Amino acid sequence: MTRRLKRLLVAGAAGFIGSNFVRHLRRTHPDVEITVLDKLTYAGNLANLAELDGQPGYRFVHGDICDEKLVDSLAAETDAIVNFAAETHVDRSLMDPFAFVETDVRGTAVLCEAARKHGHEVFLLISTDEVYGDVRTGRSTETDPLKPRSPYSASKAGGEHIAQAYAESFGLPLLVTRGSNNYGPHQYPEKLIPVLITNAIDDRPLPLYNDGSAVRDYVFVEDHCRAIDQVLHEAPVGNVYNIGTGVETSGLQVAEAVLAIMGKPKSLIEFVADRPGHDYRYALDISRITALGWETQVELGEGLERTVRWYVDHPDWWRPLKSGEYWEYYRRNYRPLVT
Numbered sequence: 001m002t003r004r005l006k007r008l009l010v011a012g013a014a015g016f017i018g019s020n021f022v023r024h025l026r027r028t029h030p031d032v033e034i035t036v037l038d039k040l041t042y043a044g045n046l047a048n049l050a051e052l053d054g055q056p057g058y059r060f061v062h063g064d065i066c067d068e069k070l071v072d073s074l075a076a077e078t079d080a081i082v083n084f085a086a087e088t089h090v091d092r093s094l095m096d097p098f099a100f101v102e103t104d105v106r107g108t109a110v111l112c113e114a115a116r117k118h119g120h121e122v123f124l125l126i127s128t129d130e131v132y133g134d135v136r137t138g139r140s141t142e143t144d145p146l147k148p149r150s151p152y153s154a155s156k157a158g159g160e161h162i163a164q165a166y167a168e169s170f171g172l173p174l175l176v177t178r179g180s181n182n183y184g185p186h187q188y189p190e191k192l193i194p195v196l197i198t199n200a201i202d203d204r205p206l207p208l209y210n211d212g213s214a215v216r217d218y219v220f221v222e223d224h225c226r227a228i229d230q231v232l233h234e235a236p237v238g239n240v241y242n243i244g245t246g247v248e249t250s251g252l253q254v255a256e257a258v259l260a261i262m263g264k265p266k267s268l269i270e271f272v273a274d275r276p277g278h279d280y281r282y283a284l285d286i287s288r289i290t291a292l293g294w295e296t297q298v299e300l301g302e303g304l305e306r307t308v309r310w311y312v313d314h315p316d317w318w319r320p321l322k323s324g325e326y327w328e329y330y331r332r333n334y335r336p337l338v339t
């Protein structure tokens with residue numbers, strides 16, 4: 001099936017994945033009118049969308065997904081919503097959980113209500129593999145129970161549950177994607193890979209929690225965006241899709257690969273105190289998304305090289321972010337490893 005969408009409301013697209021997705025969609029579906037709604041939190045950045053400024057069929061609205069009146073008026077002018085808007089960083093969720101509950105749960109409910117009221121064709125909620133919780137063995141399938149363990153993942157699971165309740169109770173045409181760890185251009189330098197790269201550029205220590213052995217599935221952001229595009233246009237409503245590569249990589253392996261690409265010594269790696277409640281492993285069964293015809297195109301080695309090159313070439317993008325509040329957060333977050 002192919003869904004022909006005309007007017008799309010994309011929430012949270014001034015951030016990392018949303019901005020990559022909007023640029024991707026301009027290429028694959030240039031006829032779709034796009035309204036971006038974003039609060040421009042510390043993680044939102046208009047520079048991420050600068051190349052779209054002034055393009056016909058694109059507009060940016062500065063606002064909060066929790067603002068019922070604003071969301072209602074934008075939903076009245078559109079046919080579908082893709083929601084990227086969220087507080088997204090686990091370590092920050094341990095410092096300020098309420099902001100996560102507000103945006104990731106209540107904000108999602110506000111969007112669902114507006115989509116229901118205006119009879120939208122589809123509501124796509126961008127969720128995360130973290131809702132499955134720590135997966136010590138096997139791989140998570142879409143029907144597994146959700147067992148989130150951090151305020152971030154619990155808030156994302158809360159958003160999923162409210163959206164699911166709208167689907168069950170009011171027939172909201174819901175799609176959910178559960179992506180694994182994204183990396184690539186325009187990622188705010190608080191997540192692992194941009195922390196490693198930008199610190200290595202400046203010969204600062206590369207902090208790894210505990211012994212760096214926690215495992216993630218790192219997916220290049222463009223691959224994730226292609227999958228989201230495919231789900232949005234082709235998937236039957238009512239479905240959930242895991243999106244990842246199926247490859248497991250430890251933090252230490254990522255750090256060593258980044259240092260090798262950059263020609264920097266391994267002695268830059270610094271083991272620091274573990275994240276409280278650190279999920280040791282996420283691993284996805286990706287058979288459902290591959291059955292739609294999607295597959296990984298950019299393997300980790302190539303993706304890391306492209307990402308390193310982008311950060312090396314764009315200090316004007318990330319250097320201003322690593323100042324003031326960022327270093328306050330950084331000092332609060334990273335503590336010495338006590339052995």
Ligand code: NAD
Pocket residue numbers: 011012013014015016017018037038039040041042043044045063064065066083084085086087088089103107126127128129156178179180181182183188
């Ligand atoms: P990000 O932190 O880079 O961007 C989040 C965006 O949402 C920012 O532009 C921010 O200004 C905006 N925002 C926050 N609160 C808002 C509010 N109340 N109203 C309107 N806008 C608001 O995040 P990201 O890494 O691009 O993640 C995007 C989505 O994908 C999130 O829903 C996240 O949970 C999900 N996800 C992320 C990853 C990952 O590895 N980064 C993996 C899987 C799923």
Ligand code: TYD
Pocket residue numbers: 090091130181190191192193195207208209212214215216251275279
């Ligand atoms: P992160 O990028 O925060 O994503 P997640 O939401 O999956 O936790 O972290 C990825 C992995 O890297 C996770 O196991 C925690 C670890 N990590 C570090 O070791 N050092 C760091 O500075 C950060 C940010 C993460």
